[in-house]
Amino acid sequence: MLGMFDFAKKAFKHRKFQPMITLIGLITCVASTIFLVLLGQGLGLSVTQITETQFTSFLSSTISQFIYFDTALIFIVGMVVIYFLFTSMMADRQKDVGLIKALGSKENTGYGYVMAEPLLITIYGCILGGLFGLSTFIVYSTIFLPNTLLSQGLTYFCLFLGLLAISFCASWVISSRKAEAFFKNTPVNLFAGDTQNFDFVKEQLTGVGKFLDRLPWILQISLKGIIRSRSKTKTAIICLSLCIFLMTVSLAGGAVAWWTTRSYVDDSFGQNVIAIGDQAVLDEYKNMMTNVLNTKSLSSFNFIENEFFIDRDFIEKLSNIQQIGTIDNRLIIIGHVVEVQTIEIVTDATGSHYVTYGQSNVRSSDALIIGINTNSMVDNLWMQNMHIDANTTIIGSTLSESIFDNPLKQKIALDSNDSNRRETFSISDIVLDPINQGLVVYMPIDSLQKLNSITTHNLVLVKTQDPDTVLEIESLAKQYGLNTLSLDKVHQESLSNIDRIWLSILPFPILSVVTTIIGVLNCLLVSFSGRQHDFGILRAMGAKGNYTAKIVLMESLAFVLPTAITGILIGMLFNFAFLIPNATISAQLLIICISGLSLLLLCICIISATIILKLNKQTPTNLMQDTQ
Amino acid sequence: MSNCAQNNAVETSSLTKEFNFQNTKITALNDATFKIATGEFVVVLGHSGSGKSTLLNLVGGLDKPSSGTIKVCGTDLSTLNDDSLSAFRSLNIGFIFQTYNLISTLTSLENIQFPMKLSNVVNDQLIKERARELLNLVGLANRCDHLPFQMSCGEQQRVAIARALANDPPLILADEPTGNLDWPTGKEVIMFLKQISKTQKKTMIVVTHDERIVELADATMRLEKGRIVNIARHV
Numbered sequence: 052m053l054g055m056f057d058f059a060k061k062a063f064k065h066r067k068f069q070p071m072i073t074l075i076g077l078i079t080c081v082a083s084t085i086f087l088v089l090l091g092q093g094l095g096l097s098v099t100q101i102t103e104t105q106f107t108s109f110l111s112s113t114i115s116q117f118i119y120f121d122t123a124l125i126f127i128v129g130m131v132v133i134y135f136l137f138t139s140m141m142a143d144r145q146k147d148v149g150l151i152k153a154l155g156s157k158e159n160t161g162y163g164y165v166m167a168e169p170l171l172i173t174i175y176g177c178i179l180g181g182l183f184g185l186s187t188f189i190v191y192s193t194i195f196l197p198n199t200l201l202s203q204g205l206t207y208f209c210l211f212l213g214l215l216a217i218s219f220c221a222s223w224v225i226s227s228r229k230a231e232a233f234f235k236n237t238p239v240n241l242f243a244g245d246t247q248n249f250d251f252v253k254e255q256l257t258g259v260g261k262f263l264d265r266l267p268w269i270l271q272i273s274l275k276g277i278i279r280s281r282s283k284t285k286t287a288i289i290c291l292s293l294c295i296f297l298m299t300v301s302l303a304g305g306a307v308a309w310w311t312t313r314s315y316v317d318d319s320f321g322q323n324v325i326a327i328g329d330q331a332v333l334d335e336y337k338n339m340m341t342n343v344l345n346t347k348s349l350s351s352f353n354f355i356e357n358e359f360f361i362d363r364d365f366i367e368k369l370s371n372i373q374q375i376g377t378i379d380n381r382l383i384i385i386g387h388v389v390e391v392q393t394i395e396i397v398t399d400a401t402g403s404h405y406v407t408y409g410q411s412n413v414r415s416s417d418a419l420i421i422g423i424n425t426n427s428m429v430d431n432l433w434m435q436n437m438h439i440d441a442n443t444t445i446i447g448s449t450l451s452e453s454i455f456d457n458p459l460k461q462k463i464a465l466d467s468n469d470s471n472r473r474e475t476f477s478i479s480d481i482v483l484d485p486i487n488q489g490l491v492v493y494m495p496i497d498s499l500q501k502l503n504s505i506t507t508h509n510l511v512l513v514k515t516q517d518p519d520t521v522l523e524i525e526s527l528a529k530q531y532g533l534n535t536l537s538l539d540k541v542h543q544e545s546l547s548n549i550d551r552i553w554l555s556i557l558p559f560p561i562l563s564v565v566t567t568i569i570g571v572l573n574c575l576l577v578s579f580s581g582r583q584h585d586f587g588i589l590r591a592m593g594a595k596g597n598y599t600a601k602i603v604l605m606e607s608l609a610f611v612l613p614t615a616i617t618g619i620l621i622g623m624l625f626n627f628a629f630l631i632p633n634a635t636i637s638a639q640l641l642i643i644c645i646s647g648l649s650l651l652l653l654c655i656c657i658i659s660a661t662i663i664l665k666l667n668k669q670t671p672t673n674l675m676q677d678t679q
Numbered sequence: 680m681s682n683c684a685q686n687n688a689v690e691t692s693s694l695t696k697e698f699n700f701q702n703t704k705i706t707a708l709n710d711a712t713f714k715i716a717t718g719e720f721v722v723v724l725g726h727s728g729s730g731k732s733t734l735l736n737l738v739g740g741l742d743k744p745s746s747g748t749i750k751v752c753g754t755d756l757s758t759l760n761d762d763s764l765s766a767f768r769s770l771n772i773g774f775i776f777q778t779y780n781l782i783s784t785l786t787s788l789e790n791i792q793f794p795m796k797l798s799n800v801v802n803d804q805l806i807k808e809r810a811r812e813l814l815n816l817v818g819l820a821n822r823c824d825h826l827p828f829q830m831s832c833g834e835q836q837r838v839a840i841a842r843a844l845a846n847d848p849p850l851i852l853a854d855e856p857t858g859n860l861d862w863p864t865g866k867e868v869i870m871f872l873k874q875i876s877k878t879q880k881k882t883m884i885v886v887t888h889d890e891r892i893v894e895l896a897d898a899t900m901r902l903e904k905g906r907i908v909n910i911a912r913h914v
C-alpha cells in the first residue's frame with residue numbers, strides 16, 4: 052500500500068511547479084522574515100545604544116520607533132504570505148481531496164494523505180529558510196553590527212528559534228484548517244473547485260456582469276477569472292494589500308521620518324544667519340550644533356572668559372550697516388541645571404490631595420544655556436510660537452527626558468556664579484533643538500546675565516543675504532578681534548549628519564521592500580500556477596505566448612491596482628497617525644513617495660508576467676498536463 | 680498562409696515521438712507516414728496507450744515531434760515559430776480534447792467566443808450571434824450562461840465541439856469527442872461532424888474506441904503500440 056509520505060513525495064515530484072513555488076515562497080519568506088527581524092533587533096539595539104548617548108531624544112526615538120514598527124510589520128507580512136501560500140496550495144488540492152473522499156477514505160486517513168505534502172513542504176521550507184536567513188544575518192551583522200551580535204548572541208538565537216517555531220506552526224495550522232474545511236465538504240462540491248459559488252443571474256443583477264461584458268476582451272476574461280474564483284481572489288487581495296501596506300510604511304515612512312528629522316534641524320537654524328563672536332566661541336558653538344553623531348563628550352567649555360565678551364562699540368557700528376535688520380545678541384554658557392520637584396493640590400470627588408511631580412533626590416545635568424532677547428531675534432521658526440518671560444525657560448527634548456518626569460509641571464533651577472544661590476524658573480515649553488544634543492535651556496538674556504553677574508554677551512547673530520554686507524560685517528568684526536561664521540554651512544553639516552544616520556539604517560527599508568516584492572511575486576505566481584491548464588487550452592486554441600502573458604499582466608494589475616490603492620492609503624495614514632505623528636512633509640515628497648511606490652508595483656507586475664511567460668514557453672500539451 | 684483546397688489536409692513522413700520517462704524511452708508514436716486528403720473524415724482507432732492522442736497533438740502542433748515532418752494544408756509545421764504556429768492553429772485547426780476542455784472561469788458562451796476573439800473577428804455582436812448559433816447547433820442554447828462545472832461531461836464536450844467550429848477551421852481534430860456520451864447522442868454528434876465535413880469540405884480526424892463509428896468514416900487508421908498498422912479507405 053502507498054504510504055502517506057510516499058503519496059506526498061510522489062505528488063510533489065509529479066506536480067512540480069506549484070509545490071515548488073510554495074516551497075520557494077516559504078523559504079524566501081522564512082529567510083527574509085528571520086533576517087529582517089534579527090536585523091531590526093540588531094539595528095534597533097545599536098541605534099538605541101548610539102542615540103542614548105549622542106542624539107537628541109527626539110531623533111533617537113523617531114529612528115528606533117521606525118525600526119521596531121517596521122520589524123513588527125515584516126513579521127506580520129511574513130505570516131500573511133505563509134497564509135496565502137498554503138491556502139492557495141490547499142485550494143488546488145480540492146479536487147484531490149474530493150477524490151480521496153469519493154474513493155471512500157475515512158476522514159482520518161484521508162486527512163493524513165492530504166496533509167503529508169504540506170508537512171514536508173513546511174519542514175523543508177522552515178529548515179532551509181531558517182538556515183538561509185540566519186546565516187545571511189550572521190554574515191551581514193559581522194560586517195555591519197559587530198558589537199551587538201557578540202553581546203546579544205543568545206537573544207538572537209532565542210528570537211530565531213521563536214520565529215522558526217511560529218512560521219512552522221503558522222504554515223501547519225493554516226493548511227490543516229483548510230484541509231479540515233475541505234473534508235467537511237461533499238466530494239461533488241470539491242470537484243466543482245473554486246468556481247462553485249458562481250451564479251450568472253446574480254452576476255448580471257449586481258451589474259458586475261454587464262460592466263464586465265462591456266470591457267475589451269482580454270480585460271474581460273482576466274477580470275472574470277478573478278471575480279468568479281472568489282475565495283482565491285479574496286485571500287490574494289488581503290495578502291497583497293498587507294504586503295503593499297508594509298512597503299508603504301517602510302519606504303514612505305522612512306522617507307517621511309527622514310524628512311521630518313531634517314526639518315527639525317532646519318527649524319532650529321534660521322536662513323542666511325551669520326554668527327559673530329570670538330573664534331574659540333564660534334568653534335565651540337559650531338561643534339555643539341553639528342555633533343549629532345560624534346561620540347564627543349558634552350562640552351565643558353568656559354564661554355565667559357573676559358576676552359569673549361563683545362564690545363558695545365562694535366554693536367553700535369554693526370547697527371549702522373544698512374542691510375542688517377535685527378541684531379540678535381546672545382549670551383551662551385555651559386551651566387549646571389537641577390530638577391525641581393513641585394507639588395500641586397488637586398481637588399476631585401474624594402477631596403483635595405497633593406500630587407508631587409519629579410523626584411526628591413533631585414537629578415541634575417550640565418546643559419548649554421542660551422540667553423536670548425525675545426524682542427530682537429533672527430527667525431528660528433520654532434521660537435516664533437513660544438513665549439518666555441523673566442521667570443520662564445524653554446528646554447530641549449533630551450534634557451526634558453533625562454532629568455524631569457513632567458517638565459511642564461516642574462521647575463528648573465540654575466546655579467548662579469555665587470555657588471550658594473540657585474534660581475528657579477518655570478518651564479513653558481519643550482523644543483526639539485538638536486544643539487548640544489538636546490541638552491539646552493533657552494531663557495531671557497537679562498535673567499542669565501543677572502545670574503552670572505555679567506552685563507554683556509558673547510555671541511551676535513545677524514541675518515543677511517547680501518555678499519557685500521557679509522564682507523562689510525567681516526571686516527568690521529576683524530577690527531574688534533572677532534570672527535564670523537555662516538550658520539548656513541553649519542546647517543548643511545548638521546543635515547548631512549542626519550542623513551548619515553538614516554543612511555546607516557537604509558538597508559532596513561530596502562530589504563523590507565525586497566521581502567514585500569518577494570511576497571507580492573509569490574502571491575501572483577501562486578495564483579497563476581493554478582491556471583496552467585487554462586493557459587494550455589488557450590494556447591491550443593491558437594493564443595500566442597504573449598497573449599497569455601498579457602492576460603497575466605492584466606490579472607496582476609487587476610489584483611495589484613485596488614490593493615495598491617488601499618495598501619498605500621492605509622500605509623500613509625498609519626505613517627502619519629502612529630509612526631511619525633508630528634511629521635512635516637511637502638506635497639512634493641508625498642508625490643515622490645506615491646509615484647515611486649506605484650512604479651515599483653508596476654515593475655513587480657511586469658516581472659511576474661515575464662516569469663509566467665517564461666514558464667509558458669512549453670508546448671500546449673505540457674501545459675495542459677497538470678503533472679509534468 | 681495555407682491552402683487546404685489545393686493540398687492534402689495532412690501529410691506526415693516518419694513521424695516519431697519519444698518520451699523519456701524514468702530513464703526508459705517510451706516511443707509513443709513510431710515512424711508514422713500518411714496522407715489525409717482535404718475533406719476526408721478519418722477515424723483513428725487503437726487500444727488505450729497506442730499513441731492516438733500523441734498523434735493528434737503532433738498534427739495540431741501542440742507538441743513537437745522527436746523526428747519526422749508534418750505538413751498541414753501544405754505548411755510544414757516545423758518551419759513555424761511559436762507565435763506563427765499559434766496564429767496558424769487559430770485559423771486552421773479546431774481542437775476537441777479528450778478531457779477537461781473548457782476554461783473553468785468562462786461560461787459556455789464565452790468559451791465559444793474565445794477563438795473568434797483570437798482571430799481578430801472585429802464585430803462583437805457578430806461574434807456573440809455566431810456563438811449562440813453554434814450553441815444552438817449542439818443543442819445547448821439554454822446553457823449559454825453556465826460555467827463548465829455546472830454542466831455534465833457530455834454537455835461540456837458539446838460546448839467544446841461548438842468552440843472547435845467557431846473559427847470555421849478547415850481541419851478539426853477530435854480526441855474521443857463521444858467518449859462521454861451515450862450512443863444515440865454520440866452518434867448524433869458524429870453525424871453532425873460528418874455532415875459538416877461533407878457540406879463544408881472540412882477535414883476531420885476523430886480518435887475513438889468505438890467501432891460503430893468506423894462505418895461513417897471515409898478512412899480508418901489503426902494504431903498499435905505507436906505504429907500505424909493499417910490505413911483503409913472506404914468507398
Ligand SMILES: Nc1ncnc2c1ncn2[C@@H]1O[C@H](COP(=O)(O)OP(=O)(O)OP(=O)(O)O)[C@@H](O)[C@H]1O
Pocket residue numbers: 698699700705706707725726727728729730731732733734777
Ligand atoms: N508525457 C508523457 N510522458 C511519458 N509517456 C507518455 C506521455 N504522454 C504519453 N505517454 C505514453 O505514450 C503512449 C501513448 O499515449 P497516448 O496518450 O497517445 O495514448 P492514447 O492512444 O491516446 O490512449 P487513450 O486511448 O487511453 O487515450 C502511452 O504509452 C503513454 O504512456
Ligand SMILES: [Mg+2]
Pocket residue numbers: 731732733777854
Ligand atoms: Mg488519448
